[in-house]
Amino acid sequence: MGLRINDIVPNFTAETDQGTITFHDWIGDSWAILFSHPKDFTPVCTTEFGAVAQLSEEWAKRGAKVIGVSVDGVEDHKKWKGDIEAYAKTAAGFPIIADEGLAVSKAFDMLPAEAYLPDGRTPADSATVRSVFIIGPDKQLKLSMTYPMTVGRNFAEILRALDGLQMSSKGVATPANWVPGEDVIIPASLSNDAAKEKFGDFETIFPYLRKTKAPE
DSSP: OOOOTTOBOOOOEEEETTEEEEHHHHHTTSEEEEEEESOSSOHHHHHHHHHHHHTHHHHHHTTEEEEEEESSOHHHHHHHHHHHHHHHTSOOOSOEEEOTTOHHHHHTTSSOTTOOOOTTOOGGGGTTOOEEEEEOTTSBEEEEEEOOTTSOOOHHHHHHHHHHHHHHTTSOBOOTTOOTTSOEEOOTTSOHHHHHHHHOSOEEEETTEEEEOOOO
């Protein structure tokens, strides 16, 4: 069975280019974003790691830690970071997990249990290791996305999704294309009286669709 929304994510101990971590301890009381890659020194992934590095201040504003996963070793990760930083023109301060044994990729259901890395492998051998997982401080999976190797991930959307998740933790929902500052949706489970008491004024579009200003 795959990892589902609201499941507690797997805890594991792994080597990274910044030393050994135990995942739940590393998350601590923060939000966390784990993003995975099928191989070091690959073109699309280099641009993605660069995008994550460029957003370092945005992750910090939201109390979120980011960590990469790639199915190569620590020394390759350290060398690859040089390319990433040259491309992004900024430091890549986040760790990259060395998942040579595929333990993390399998625990997060990105690869089947019987998967292995053949000699002379190419990124195609681990192509499904192309996911993003947003994890809450409660260690529960809040959102996941999986991409093919040929489509670079939109980290502005991942940042927006994190904003939406953090807003929804305040007891509301967000409409399509929502960005911070826009109105939010009142849960249908709240009566009008309860909504008025909790949120004040609101707009009723349909009996089941009511919008209000985003709570602070």
